[in-house]
Amino acid sequence: MSTSPPDSLTTNNCAVCQTPAKLYCSACKLVKYCGADHQRQHWKQHKTECRPFRIAKDKVLGRYLKATRPIKAGTVIFAEMPIIVGPKWYLNEREEQVPVMPCVGCFTPCRMGAHHCPKCFWPTCSPNCGGLDNPNLHGLECSILMLGPGPASSDPRSLIDYYRSDALVVLKCLLLQRQNPKKWTELMDMQSHEVERIGSELHNDAEKRVVSYLQRNFLQRLKSVEQKQKETYLQEYDTAVLHRICGIIETNYMCISLPSGMELSGVYYTACMMEHACQPNCYFQFDQRKGFRISVIAGRDIERYEHLIIMYSNMLWGTQMRQEHLAMTKHFLCKCERCRDPTEYGSNFSAMLCMGDEGESCDGIHLPKDPLDMKSDWACTKCPIMISGEEVRYLLTQMTEEVDNLLSRKPTVKQLEALINKLSKFLHPHHYHLFNLKHTLIQLYGTEIGYSLRNLSDSLLNKKLELCKELYDICQKLDPYTIRLSIYVGIILFEMQTVQIELGKRLLVNGNKTEEQVATALDYFNSAREKLLKAAKILEKELDNVAGSKLSDAVLKSLTELDTLINNNS
Numbered sequence: 001m002s003t004s005p006p007d008s009l010t011t012n013n014c015a016v017c018q019t020p021a022k023l024y025c026s027a028c029k030l031v032k033y034c035g036a037d038h039q040r041q042h043w044k045q046h047k048t049e050c051r052p053f054r055i056a057k058d059k060v061l062g063r064y065l066k067a068t069r070p071i072k073a074g075t076v077i078f079a080e081m082p083i084i085v086g087p088k089w090y091l092n093e094r095e096e097q098v099p100v101m102p103c104v105g106c107f108t109p110c111r112m113g114a115h116h117c118p119k120c121f122w123p124t125c126s127p128n129c130g131g132l133d134n135p136n137l138h139g140l141e142c143s144i145l146m147l148g149p150g151p152a153s154s155d156p157r158s159l160i161d162y163y164r165s166d167a168l169v170v171l172k173c174l175l176l177q178r179q180n181p182k183k184w185t186e187l188m189d190m191q192s193h194e195v196e197r198i199g200s201e202l203h204n205d206a207e208k209r210v211v212s213y214l215q216r217n218f219l220q221r222l223k224s225v226e227q228k229q230k231e232t233y234l235q236e237y238d239t240a241v242l243h244r245i246c247g248i249i250e251t252n253y254m255c256i257s258l259p260s261g262m263e264l265s266g267v268y269y270t271a272c273m274m275e276h277a278c279q280p281n282c283y284f285q286f287d288q289r290k291g292f293r294i295s296v297i298a299g300r301d302i303e304r305y306e307h308l309i310i311m312y313s314n315m316l317w318g319t320q321m322r323q324e325h326l327a328m329t330k331h332f333l334c335k336c337e338r339c340r341d342p343t344e345y346g347s348n349f350s351a352m353l354c355m356g357d358e359g360e361s362c363d364g365i366h367l368p369k370d371p372l373d374m375k376s377d378w379a380c381t382k383c384p385i386m387i388s389g390e391e392v393r394y395l396l397t398q399m400t401e402e403v404d405n406l407l408s409r410k411p412t413v414k415q416l417e418a419l420i421n422k423l424s425k426f427l428h429p430h431h432y433h434l435f436n437l438k439h440t441l442i443q444l445y446g447t448e449i450g451y452s453l454r455n456l457s458d459s460l461l462n463k464k465l466e467l468c469k470e471l472y473d474i475c476q477k478l479d480p481y482t483i484r485l486s487i488y489v490g491i492i493l494f495e496m497q498t499v500q501i502e503l504g505k506r507l508l509v510n511g512n513k514t515e516e517q518v519a520t521a522l523d524y525f526n527s528a529r530e531k532l533l534k535a536a537k538i539l540e541k542e543l544d545n546v547a548g549s550k551l552s553d554a555v556l557k558s559l560t561e562l563d564t565l566i567n568n569n570s
């Protein structure tokens with residue numbers, strides 16, 4: 001127990017006898033006691049609530065979580081149930097075009113028009129889906145959806161236009177005021193940035209996509225029913241509250257990837273208080289079987305007083321892209337160590353090559369003079385040449401389009417090599433565009449027809465190995481504890497070991513192999529084994545999603561095959 005005053009305590013009274021108390025639980029600093037006796041007496045109850053962090057507040061960050069004691073890597077810091085879980089908040093272009101959505105009862109992917117809820121006719125996996133009457137699932141919104149006019153026709157476009165699964169998550173939030181007032185109060189207490197959003201692109205998009213859609217199809221009809229029956233079903237459902245909910249979701253939602261490939265959006269009261277930095281110290285997992293309970297886990301050892309940090313953006317974007325994304329969706333300027341460092345922890349992830357003066361190259365690289373200023377000039381590290389922020393932005397926009405275009409349509413080895421060669425004239429070899437392209441290329445060397453491992457020349461095999469090492473080093477710089485890049489690093493390690501096994505096998509094909517050749521082959525195999533063990537460990541935290549569990553299966557299968565190979569040659 002401690003007597004120094006913590007920053008925030010919920011009450012000043014002893015948790016047992018309610019008399020004024022000065023001592024508090026030194027672990028969580030959230031509960032006070034009049035003395036040691038009452039603390040001991042309270043421990044049986046308090047130990048389940050005693051968390052190694054507290055909620056703190058700051059002018060810039062707003063609320064955030066701060067460790068109250070050291071936390072070991074791998075510790076589950078806390079777990080909590082969601083305020084709401086619903087369909088994905090942002091559908092991508094492809095998802096906008098296909099008549100498939102998560103079943104309103106259980107979130108299994110289902111085709112619109114195949115099966116429907118017998119009451120509201122919204123798409124389900126089957127008319128008997130167990131989630132239809134569950135008040136935490138479809139039971140929440142079914143009676144409101146019943147008021148809707150239904151799709152204009154049964155053609156796919158009309159179905160897609162009417163069954164807006166992304167708007168459903170807002171309706172679910174709205175209905176909490178009736179179904180679960182405690183959760184509604186928690187939701188309304190969350191950061192919404194509603195004022196900053198007014199007039200923004202996201203606000204206009206939410207108006208079209210969600211607010212006017214819900215008003216037009218369901219909420220105006222609800223008003224008529226309420227007026228007719230002289231009864232209030234919902235207290236608040238005007239445009240302002242709908243926009244506020246959109247802001248709360250936008251600012252706080254977490255992406256939940258299901259093994260089926262479906263993505264959902266979840267909002268959690270405490271977990272969503274965690275602040276952002278571009279090198280986080282925590283990660284989280286969701287348990288679908290337990291109602292999408294979230295567990296927040298320490299990704300590395302965390303010291304007392306350190307903030308608990310997650311990452312809201314993409315670790316494999318350059319600083320400008322991350323900054324733009326955070327400013328637009330979360331309304332803040334990230335000033336973390338990575339964002340302030342023009343080299344991004346020495347990775348040169350955004351660096352451009354200096355083109356020199358009149359074609360005369362100086363071997364220098366261009367980095368932003370002030371990475372926190374989007375308009376900053378980019379200076380060369382070796383010569384006095386500068387490029388304006390506008391020029392860099394123009395070049396990168398063109399390149400982003402080209403890279404995204406290629407990667408979205410299953411590129412071939414030849415296409416990837418060609419684009420890498422082209423962009424390498426302008427970008428540092430570790431630039432995020434080249435990282436992305438090379439990461440795809442290492443997976444095709446060894447699998448594409450004509451590029452099977454056995455057919456790769458020694459030089460291509462070694463090129464693949466060098467690329468893997470280069471990408472691994474970049475990941476180590478950006479994410480030294482592999483908190484966010486587990487799948488990327490898992491793939492790199494997996495691809496590396498395929499090369500090492502192949503190199504080892506090539507030494508063994510010769511009928512008259514020497515002892516030295518066998519020993520070298522075994523060195524390759526053992527090194528490959530280390531990579532697989534490392535990958536298996538890293539992927540343990542990704543088993544709740546499709547990509548992670550598939551990759552983990554492949555790693556474990558290779559490990560078994562490799563052990564046989566090693567045994568046969570030892």
Ligand SMILES: C[S@@+](CC[C@H](N)C(=O)[O-])C[C@H]1O[C@@H](n2cnc3c(N)ncnc32)[C@H](O)[C@@H]1O
Nearest residue numbers: 060061062063191251252272273275276330332
């Ligand atoms: C998911 S909420 C976090 C909880 C929020 N601070 C609150 O008080 O409810 C995200 C918001 O927190 C603030 N925030 C989070 N990380 C930040 C950071 N590194 N710098 C500045 N603001 C940050 C921003 O306002 C952001 O939109």
